[in-house]
Amino acid sequence: MGKLFKNQKGMTLIEIMIVLVILGTIGTVLVTKVIGNLKKARFNEAKILISETGKALDQFYTDCGFYPTSEQGLNALVQNPTGRACPNWGPESYLKRVPKDPWNNPLAYTCSDGLHYVIKSFGADRQEGGEGFNADISSEDL
Numbered sequence: 001m002g003k004l005f006k007n008q009k010g011m012t013l014i015e016i017m018i019v020l021v022i023l024g025t026i027g028t029v030l031v032t033k034v035i036g037n038l039k040k041a042r043f044n045e046a047k048i049l050i051s052e053t054g055k056a057l058d059q060f061y062t063d064c065g066f067y068p069t070s071e072q073g074l075n076a077l078v079q080n081p082t083g084r085a086c087p088n089w090g091p092e093s094y095l096k097r098v099p100k101d102p103w104n105n106p107l108a109y110t111c112s113d114g115l116h117y118v119i120k121s122f123g124a125d126r127q128e129g130g131e132g133f134n135a136d137i138s139s140e141d142l
Helices: 002-006 013-064 073-077
Strands: 108-110 118-121
Touching: 013 073, 013 118
Parallel strands: none
Antiparallel strands: 108 118
16 A cells, blocks of 8 residues: 555645746736737727728718807717707617717817817726827827
C-alpha cells in the first residue's frame, strides 16, 4: 500500500498558485483590452448615430423648408410637429423612434433659427464637457 502513494504525482500548492497568478495576469490584460475597445466602439457609435440623425433632419428640411425648433425637438422626426407644421410631412416618419446615445441618454438637440441645428451626446459621463471618452460629441465636430 505504501508503494501506491509514493508513485502518485500531483501538483503542489506552489505550482497551483503559480498557475492561478499566470491566469489572473492574462485575464487582467484581456479584460483591459476589451473594455478599452468597448469604450471606443460606443464613442464611434455615438458619432454614427448623430450623423444618421442629421441625415433624417436634412430630409425633414427638404420636405418642410425648415428644421424643427428646439421645442419640437427630434420628436418632430417621429410624428408631425405641432406649432410650425410641415404640410409635406409623412406619410411615414423620418425615424421610427427618438434616438438615444449608446449610454442610453437622449440626444440633445437645439435649433433657434430653423436653418442650423446642433445634435449632441454628452458622452460616457453623461455631463456637458469632459475629455477622452467622456467628451461631448457634437454634430458641429463631425
